[in-house]
Each structure stands twice: as C-alpha cells, then as structure tokens.
Amino acid sequence: MKETMSGLDIKTCIDELKTDILDSWVGKIYGINESFLIKLNTSNKNIQGLIVEPGRRIHLTFMDHPTPKQPPAYAMFLRKYLSNSKLVEINQPDLERVVEIKFEKENEYFLISELFGKGNLILCDEQREIIHPYESKVWKDREIKPGQVYSLPPKKGKNIAEISERELKELIIDAPDLVRGLARNLSIGGQIAEEICARAGLNKKTEPQKMTRKDYKRLFSTIESFLNKENSPQIIYENDTPIDVLPFSFETMRNKEAQRFKTFNRALDNYFQKVSEKEVKNVKEEKTEKKLKEFKSRLERQEKNIQKLKEKARKTKQKADLISKSHEKIDKILDKLNKIRKTEGWEKIRDELGKSKPSRENWAKLIKKIQPNQGKVELILQDFPVELDIRISSFKNASKYYEKNKQFKSKLEGAKEAKKKTKDQIQEIKEKGVKISTPRTPKKKRKKKWFERYRWFYSSQGLLVIAGRDAKTNQEIVEKHMEPNDIYFHADLEGAPHLIVKSEGERISEKTEEEAAIFAAIHSKGWRKGLGNLDVYSVKPNQVSKEAPAGEYLPKGGYIIKGEKNYQTVPLEAAVGLIEIEGNKIPMCGPPSAVQAHSKNIIKLKPGSTKKSNLASEIKSSLDKDFEGEINIDELMQILPPGPGMISS
Structure with a gap:
C-alpha cells in the first residue's frame, strides 16, 4: 500500500493547485491528527481546504473534516502569520519531494512542506529565514531551526526532467541493473523506474553496460513521453483494498482494478481517506482479535472451573449421603475411637490399623487412616473415602458436607453467570469490535521547548x-x-x-x-x-535600564525603571x-x-x-x-x- 507521494505525484498535484488555489485567501488553520488543514476561500465552493501532512502528502480536500475545538500550538502559530493572507505562489523545487507555498500579508511568507522521510513544515520570511519549524532538526549538511536560512536537502540524483540522452547513459552506466540505475540516480523511486522500463520494453534486470544505443534512445524517448503524459487520475485496488494512487495509467498496474477521477487532487483526497480508514480498521481488527483471544482464554478457564465445582459439589453430596445412610455404624466407630483415645491413646488405635483389614476388630475395619493432630479419621464407605471429624457426631459431620455442597452449588451458579457474561461479551466483540481512538504516532520522550x-x-x-x-x-x-x-x-x-x-x-x-x-x-x-x-x-522595554544612578550598584539581574x-x-x-x-x-x-x-x-x-x-x-x-x-x-x-x-x- 502506497504511504507517501512520489516526486511525480507532487508535480501533478502542484500543476492542478496552480489553477485551483492561486490568489485564494487563507482562513483558519487546524491541526487534525498528524495533518494540518489550511482553510481557503476560493471560487470553488467544493474545496474545503489544503491538507498538508509532513512526510506524507499535500493535496486539496473536498471533504468536511471534523476539527478540534482547540487547535494545537503550531496550527495557532501558523494562524498568526498566515490567516487573512493571500496564497500567491506554489512550487516544487527541482522535482524534489518539497513544496513551497508563498503567502502575502503585510509581509511575504513561505510555508515549506517536506514530504520525504519523517517530514517537516517550516514557516520562513521573505528572505527564506526560518521563523519557526514544526520540528527543529540538525544534520551534518543543514539545520532546520529558527534564524537559519532554509536550504533544500542535498540532491541524491539528477532531475529526470532536465537530463539529456547522453547524461542519462552516464548516470546509469555503472549501475548493477537498469531499474536500480534509474531509481537511484534519477531519484524517482522503484515504482516509476519499473514503469519506465515496462513502457520502454526493456527488462528491468538488464545491465546498463550491455544496452545498445538503440536501447538508450528508446529509454530516453519513453522518459520524455512519460513526463508529458496526459493525466488520468486513478486509485488502484487489489482485493477491494486501495494499494496505490496514480496520475495516469501505469503498465505495471494494467491488470488491477482502477477507480478514475476528474482531478489528481480528488484522487489523492479519496485515496488517503481510504488509507486512513483502512489503518483504523486494521488497528481495530488487531485489537478486536487480541481482545477476543483474552476473552476466549477467560472462557476456557471459567469452563474448567465450572467442571471442578460440579465435581466438588457431587463429591460433597455423595459423602453427606453416605454418612447419613451409615450413621449408626459411624457413630459406633467414632464412640470407640474416642474411648480408646482417652484411655489407651492413639498408639493403640495405630496398632489396630496396622493389622490387615480381615484381622482388625469390627470398629477398625472401615478405617483407612487417622490424623491425630487434626482430630480426623478417614473411612471407606461403599468403596468411597470419607473424612470425618471424630469430635462430633455423624449427623453433624453429614451436615458439614451438606453445607459444603450448598457452598459449591452457590459458587457454581456464580461461575455459570460469569461464563454467560463472558460469552455475551465475546458475541458483542464479534458483532461490534472494540472501541478505539484514532491511532497516533507513538510518543517519544519529548524535547523541551526553549521557553x-x-x-x-x-x-x-x-x-x-x-x-x-x-x-x-x-x-x-x-x-x-x-x-x-x-x-x-x-x-x-x-x-x-x-x-x-x-x-x-x-x-x-x-x-x-x-x-x-x-x-x-x-x-x-x-x-x-x-x-x-x-x-x-x-512598562515599555525602552524604560528598562541597566544604568544605575551615580553612586549606586545594581545586583546581577537588577534594573532601573525610567518614566x-x-x-x-x-x-x-x-x-x-x-x-x-x-x-x-x-x-x-x-x-x-x-x-x-x-x-x-x-x-x-x-x-x-x-x-x-x-x-x-x-x-x-x-x-x-x-x-x-x-x-x-x-x-x-x-x-x-x-x-x-x-x-x-
């Protein structure tokens, strides 16, 4: 999916802008996410304004964009200089991915939009001295900060519109293949380089050293016709997804579905709107999938917990019933245990349990084990182990198990309700997705402002x-x-x-x-x-003075006010x-x-x-x-x- 405008896109866009918005008047300027919307008063009432997104795009917009009640500081800064000014000139220097817009007010101002890399927006005075950039930056070869004279980035290749046939050959002759030679040395990018190869009927992998004079003539002729081709703006789709926006038909996109527009600015406006919607949709789908995974994992845990609670409820009920059915036998065992414990001690009971079951006395035949420290005994009732408290009767032991059974059943109902709620939430997420805010650029640790x-x-x-x-x-x-x-x-x-x-x-x-x-x-x-x-x-600044009266001393940071x-x-x-x-x-x-x-x-x-x-x-x-x-x-x-x-x- 195309994310930014190429030099050719910008050239085509600017050619249209020169017809549509020169001599228009600037209204308010808004910040919308990462873009700036410059409202324009033009003869074309359909135009809502000019969208400028540093590092990405510039074009007219015909859509009604919701604007924030409080614009960001840089938008307010631009308002101060450009509101009520006249847009008198718009240019693309040397086919670079840079747009310069000239405004006239009491003074002349240039708003320069850099559409390469991370991009920037820079307001300059009539001498192109930077008043304030959207973001100050310093490189080895240039500085973008207040007070500096604006300069273009160093050229990485020749202007494709100004080369001769001989220069073309000299520029690409040492490249590993034709497409890379064109893309790098003419700074046109891979997509346009491939399109020129396709139009010239030359294999993009051809080594420039092996090309004939006839090949170079055909290549040069193709470049000339390519730059002067009549506009046919269109958005290219693949599987109903917008993947590119073009000023005219590309041979490399011949088999793709295309939506055509009257102007390239309209195509750009629609394309980037669709791209933004797609980005939001992708983010929403990604977050929805993540949320669904979380809820499904929760549902699995809840289902396992329900099964555990069901099993615990079943076992406590079974134990309570077994105790109730065998209460007479159990009470006799408990009475015997308590008498022996008091008269002869636990060792006597352990000795009896050490015997095999057939040889034990009757009271000890059902006992599996004892826990003296806890006052517990475990009996085998109908081949099922049941733990009892020897200090209370069989009836009270059964009551405790019935009470536990009620508790587990109550927890089971709560778990089932929680499971139902989770299933409803999963269904809601499937139907509506998760709510998201408009995606923003991840915040880095911000650089503090000078003030x-x-x-x-x-x-x-x-x-x-x-x-x-x-x-x-x-x-x-x-x-x-x-x-x-x-x-x-x-x-x-x-x-x-x-x-x-x-x-x-x-x-x-x-x-x-x-x-x-x-x-x-x-x-x-x-x-x-x-x-x-x-x-x-x-007071006025000229009333603030460092000149102390004769015989007096002013400390550091001290001043005299005159008048x-x-x-x-x-x-x-x-x-x-x-x-x-x-x-x-x-x-x-x-x-x-x-x-x-x-x-x-x-x-x-x-x-x-x-x-x-x-x-x-x-x-x-x-x-x-x-x-x-x-x-x-x-x-x-x-x-x-x-x-x-x-x-x-």
Missing part, C-alpha cells in the same frame, strides 16, 4: 509570556528575549521575576496584559505569603491544564482565563497550606485522566507557583 527554561504560559490571545526563575534567567529575559514591541511586567515586591509578553508582531490585548500581571503576581513572594491581591506594574509605571491590582489565582504544543500535551500553569482557553479541563489553585509536592501529586492524579500516559510530576513542580497552595473550586 520551558523559564516560567511561561500562553495567554488566551495565544501570545507567549515568559518570566525568570532566578537572577541569571531574569537577566536573560530582559537582555536576550525582550524586543521593542514586547511589554515588561514586574510585581511590586522585592525579588519578583522579570516578565515579558512576546508580541510577535501583534497588538497585545488588555486581556493578555491582565493575565501577564496575574502571572507576575503568582510567581512572586506574594503567593508564599498568602496574599489575596497584589500590585503589578508594566511612568502602569499599575494594576490583580488577584493571586492560578490554574493548571494540558496545552497541546506540536502534538505533545504539556502541563501549563497560569491565570485561569489563559489556561481555560487552551485546555479542556483545568484545576484552579490559590495560596494555601498544602505542601507544593503534595499539591503536585493531587493535580497529577486529576490530569492523568485526560492524558494518554503519565504526567511527569517534576514538570508540575517546575511550573507551579512558589510555596504551598490549595485547589479551589
């Missing part, structure tokens, strides 16, 4: 707010991260952290300013002191929730309104007497219900306000 070095949160407006943890990070906040359009905050208490709101080119709302002030307050000594409210001031301060009084209240950042759910602590904007469920906090470590444990227990896996308690400890607190309603 997690500091105290941080995202405001309800979606802007990053960072504050220092100590003198060193306070200094970094001001001298490394503060920019002219940011806003600086500080609680009116000695030792409070320096805090900035990163504007990222946006106007900072009053709500964000209020949230930043609350954040500055909760991370000051005011929290530990249990204050209800605190004054916090804000007027904007004060506001804010409550000391916080909340914790889970925010999704680039596919990872991360605990975030901040003002309740900000956390509420990014998290489905939140836990509100206020200053209190609960030790910070105990408070973190309580929060973890609550958040784990919304988390696939375990939340790191150390992460919680790092984001909580300093000192004790309590969970509030």
Whole structure:
C-alpha cells in the first residue's frame, strides 16, 4: 500500500493547485491528527481546504473534516502569520519531494512542506529565514531551526526532467541493473523506474553496460513521453483494498482494478481517506482479535472451573449421603475411637490399623487412616473415602458436607453467570469490535521547548509570556528575549521575576496584559505569603535600564525603571491544564482565563497550606485522566507557583 507521494505525484498535484488555489485567501488553520488543514476561500465552493501532512502528502480536500475545538500550538502559530493572507505562489523545487507555498500579508511568507522521510513544515520570511519549524532538526549538511536560512536537502540524483540522452547513459552506466540505475540516480523511486522500463520494453534486470544505443534512445524517448503524459487520475485496488494512487495509467498496474477521477487532487483526497480508514480498521481488527483471544482464554478457564465445582459439589453430596445412610455404624466407630483415645491413646488405635483389614476388630475395619493432630479419621464407605471429624457426631459431620455442597452449588451458579457474561461479551466483540481512538504516532520522550527554561504560559490571545526563575534567567529575559514591541511586567515586591509578553508582531490585548500581571503576581513572594491581591506594574522595554544612578550598584539581574509605571491590582489565582504544543500535551500553569482557553479541563489553585509536592501529586492524579500516559510530576513542580497552595473550586 502506497504511504507517501512520489516526486511525480507532487508535480501533478502542484500543476492542478496552480489553477485551483492561486490568489485564494487563507482562513483558519487546524491541526487534525498528524495533518494540518489550511482553510481557503476560493471560487470553488467544493474545496474545503489544503491538507498538508509532513512526510506524507499535500493535496486539496473536498471533504468536511471534523476539527478540534482547540487547535494545537503550531496550527495557532501558523494562524498568526498566515490567516487573512493571500496564497500567491506554489512550487516544487527541482522535482524534489518539497513544496513551497508563498503567502502575502503585510509581509511575504513561505510555508515549506517536506514530504520525504519523517517530514517537516517550516514557516520562513521573505528572505527564506526560518521563523519557526514544526520540528527543529540538525544534520551534518543543514539545520532546520529558527534564524537559519532554509536550504533544500542535498540532491541524491539528477532531475529526470532536465537530463539529456547522453547524461542519462552516464548516470546509469555503472549501475548493477537498469531499474536500480534509474531509481537511484534519477531519484524517482522503484515504482516509476519499473514503469519506465515496462513502457520502454526493456527488462528491468538488464545491465546498463550491455544496452545498445538503440536501447538508450528508446529509454530516453519513453522518459520524455512519460513526463508529458496526459493525466488520468486513478486509485488502484487489489482485493477491494486501495494499494496505490496514480496520475495516469501505469503498465505495471494494467491488470488491477482502477477507480478514475476528474482531478489528481480528488484522487489523492479519496485515496488517503481510504488509507486512513483502512489503518483504523486494521488497528481495530488487531485489537478486536487480541481482545477476543483474552476473552476466549477467560472462557476456557471459567469452563474448567465450572467442571471442578460440579465435581466438588457431587463429591460433597455423595459423602453427606453416605454418612447419613451409615450413621449408626459411624457413630459406633467414632464412640470407640474416642474411648480408646482417652484411655489407651492413639498408639493403640495405630496398632489396630496396622493389622490387615480381615484381622482388625469390627470398629477398625472401615478405617483407612487417622490424623491425630487434626482430630480426623478417614473411612471407606461403599468403596468411597470419607473424612470425618471424630469430635462430633455423624449427623453433624453429614451436615458439614451438606453445607459444603450448598457452598459449591452457590459458587457454581456464580461461575455459570460469569461464563454467560463472558460469552455475551465475546458475541458483542464479534458483532461490534472494540472501541478505539484514532491511532497516533507513538510518543517519544519529548524535547523541551526553549521557553520551558523559564516560567511561561500562553495567554488566551495565544501570545507567549515568559518570566525568570532566578537572577541569571531574569537577566536573560530582559537582555536576550525582550524586543521593542514586547511589554515588561514586574510585581511590586522585592525579588519578583522579570516578565515579558512576546508580541510577535501583534497588538497585545488588555486581556493578555491582565493575565501577564496575574502571572507576575503568582510567581512572586506574594503567593508564599498568602496574599489575596497584589500590585503589578508594566512598562515599555525602552524604560528598562541597566544604568544605575551615580553612586549606586545594581545586583546581577537588577534594573532601573525610567518614566511612568502602569499599575494594576490583580488577584493571586492560578490554574493548571494540558496545552497541546506540536502534538505533545504539556502541563501549563497560569491565570485561569489563559489556561481555560487552551485546555479542556483545568484545576484552579490559590495560596494555601498544602505542601507544593503534595499539591503536585493531587493535580497529577486529576490530569492523568485526560492524558494518554503519565504526567511527569517534576514538570508540575517546575511550573507551579512558589510555596504551598490549595485547589479551589
């Protein structure tokens, strides 16, 4: 089954996109599982948007995709730059598995989608300097991280669309066979290489050194016609399962069932939707089979247990009946045993039992063995061993066996009910399967974001707010991260952290300013002191200075504020929730309104007497219900306000 798009697929797709979506306007951007959906306002009302899945696909979608209420952080980041922008250009550099989309807003931006390997999505400015990638990566020959100029990966072969006949021969002449020479040196992949061989009528295993000039001419002519072939988009099926999506008919797929489409984008949209459904179905079938195996194994154990209980019930009933039928004889034996035990001791009884049965006295003929320490004797009644307590009468012994029989019967009914329930569950699983969530990429230990070095949160407006943890990070906040359009905050208490709101080119709302002030307050000594409210001031970055007045000394991380301060009084209240950042759910602590904007469920906090470590444990227990896996308690400890607190309603 085809999992990713080839360079030829991308070329065909891009050719259509240039007709369909150039000059369209960008609406909202959503994160859907591992994909991003860019909503587009176009003249074609059927188009729902552009689907981009790093490492896998890019195409228009005509389906109505359910979108999450709270988009992941990278989708929100893209919204900030690209919403309301105009899509003006879309290209595929050099037939690589890379797509560059150019947008115009106040500035120009490039969104670059890498569709090879694990893939990536990278937003660049007009100079192609990376603003932020979906995932930062570093290789020996290039780096994908903020501030770097984007560069394409090193070429692994020539552009098939630009080679000459002579270059073709030079490229593949030393290959072990024709198909590998084409696939590797033209970077077209095995499938297209095999198709070109088939169209040229050349055996794919032919050694290039043994090919004639006529063979090379035919091969080159085939490549030219192959690249210029008229589109005939189709999905290829095998046993009703989609296995490939093609821009036109392939000779190698001639005998397969095909479903045709008007455009290649529609074919891609349908194919990857079917592939996703198939993947979900396979996962469901696999989990259903596993669950069925578990329940069938349980059913086998239950059936064995039922047989054991039936046998135990039968034996206890048989013993009770035998005792009842022979009660007179048994009472005489028990009386005799007790008299001898009291007058002559157990040794006398053992001596008698040491004799052969015919030579024993009558009272000892039915005895098989005795257990003095337990006060038990085992008789053989009608060739069936029955254990008795010599301290009680035959009637009481029979009653004990009848009581055991009732207990086993009761357990038997319970076991039968459990078996019936298991059979019903097996039937339900066979009919409905097991419920599963949409499959996700296995989570690796996540790489922490740069801002997690500091105290941080995202405001309800979606802007990053960072504050220092100590003198060193306070200094970094001001001298490394503060920019002219940011806003600086500080609680009116000695030792409070320096805090900035990163504007990222946006106007900072009053709500964000209020949230930043609350954040500055909760991370000051005011929290530990249990204050209800605190004054916090804000200033512009150019008012923050390291120049101390004459004769005074500023400690490390200390600054002088020049000019007027904007004060506001804010409550000391916080909340914790889970925010999704680039596919990872991360605990975030901040003002309740900000956390509420990014998290489905939140836990509100206020200053209190609960030790910070105990408070973190309580929060973890609550958040784990919304988390696939375990939340790191150390992460919680790092984001909580300093000192004790309590969970509030």
